[in-house]
Amino acid sequence: MPQRFHGDPLGRVPAPRGAGAFLSRRDFLKWQVRGALWLAAGTVGMAGAAGLAGPCRALADDTPDLALATGRPAAATRAAVGLLGGMAAFVTPGSRVVIKPNMSFPNPPEAATTTHPEVVRELVVLCREAGAARIMVLDHTLYDVGACLERSGVADSCESVIRGIVHGLSDPRFYREVPIPDGASMKTTRVMADVLDADVLISAPVAKSHSSAGVSLSMKNMMGLIFDRGVMHSGHDLSVAIVDLNTLLKPALVVVDATRVLTTNGPGGPGKVDALDTVIASRDPVAADARTVILSEWYGRRFAPRQVRHIALAHERGLGRMDVENLREARVSV
Template sequence: MDRRKFLNTSAKGAIALGAGLVPHISLAATSPDVALVKGAPGAAARAAVEMIGGMGSVVKKGNRVVIKPNMSFASTPNVGANTHPLVVQAIAAMCWEAGASSVLILDHSLAPGPICLERSGVKAAAATVRDDMVYMVNDSDHYSDVKIKDGKTLKETEIVKSVLRADVLIAAPTAKSHSGAGVSLSLKGMMGLIYDRGSLHRKGLDSCIIDLCTVLRADLSVIDATHVLSTNGPRGPGKVLDENKVIASRDMVAADAVAVAEFTWYGKKFQPRQVAHIRHAHERGLGRMDIENLRVERLVL
């Protein structure tokens, strides 16, 4: 059961920034499945989203939006552990431009929240759009218990209340390696919206990630690959690849699959099927990892 169906069941029981920096992109009759844009972070994020149909195809007038970036470490953008602030800024601005009634930027930090918000640069960047969007959801009173109907390993967990009330969920991870999951991208990033992450590690991380994503299934994924943390993730420091790219897709599995194939991880090239949680997501019908059969379009700004 996806997040929106869960919400229906439970109910029964802006400022434009940087638009002039992005060239107009004429959309074909059908948009690509995945867009990959090389350029400055904010402009690349805008262009990538426009290539797959624009934010208006995701966010409708009056929608409540939650954006989930990585901002849980007390490090600056060049380390690659947190999403580049200008990517987050661009996503938030596009949501307001599309007519959102509210936009929240949320994460559950692994270091003290105020330090993470300052060093990541996300709060300051978002404040140039609106100053009431960015919050850490570290306290238990932010969460509600949720049964995971289709969970194979993870049967229940506590999810951020604001996410359960949202109409649109946007995954905005940075592209980075992960000591337990191989990589941390859109799928793995959803763990930042639950209270007890440790239980997923104990029960079986790869399976639990996919169980969680049967409820927290992002409507849009925008992967920041400005500074790719290719080793020693998720915290770093490690080897950082300055790729200056952004990947966007309505299919969070496809977005993650393209990110895996596009970059070098641990000094090697990998295929999406070699990452267990991406393979499981494909097999369970949450999205597609067979990028050779998808329409992936590239743009250099």
């Protein structure tokens, strides 16, 4: 089995140097106003089978790389996205949006194996407010689709906003074979057609441990958008394959649900759940995952991002930054 963490255990990892202090409500509103004044030039899009592109909108000089909000799930989600300029910084009127939560297990939210339904619902609301023409909430569940969507609470929560948008896709007819031009090991895969045809991809994972990958966060979350995730375990080094997949599937926005974290016995639990009441948002999936690693204990210990192999590999291959101590961070409590 691939090693989950590598390097010597570091014990407790201190908070990143230079991380922003908690914002006052006045400062939080100022961030939102600045975000609203960003240039509207450019679009947030994806380049189909050639690789899904991240945001290409002009950014304010003081836009944080990482946004952390603590509070109730919906309020924290809105606040974290707000610190990055609001959903309008990612979704333009008429956009086709895919939101990818984790809905793979038929467990209630308190088990922390699936994304909190209020986090996903708030993302749907934010996309609608930004003028999205089509919003889909998609996953390829590991267990019975109906049970997963119902017991996770995601279907009822999101469809109270817009009906018919939450789907678990297991039929191969919903997928298209595409090359992975920058794959080191995995060179091709079948991706959900709706993802390939979307303008904006939002990754919304729950923060949890994983018996093979160490942690399951935004990069690992992309495995729920392909038809055959099993081959990533059996036919490749899992950490390398995760990075390969993330060279193809590049979310414009990452929103990590760390409102409660499954710190042991992931990904399916039951395990130790820590209530951290935190949502982390970023344009950079590597940074978001690295910051989440620092935020929580895992298996009763503290680890550095470099000790999670797929995070370290993604950093080395230029997919994002794990040196979160050198990134700009904004925090707010709501």
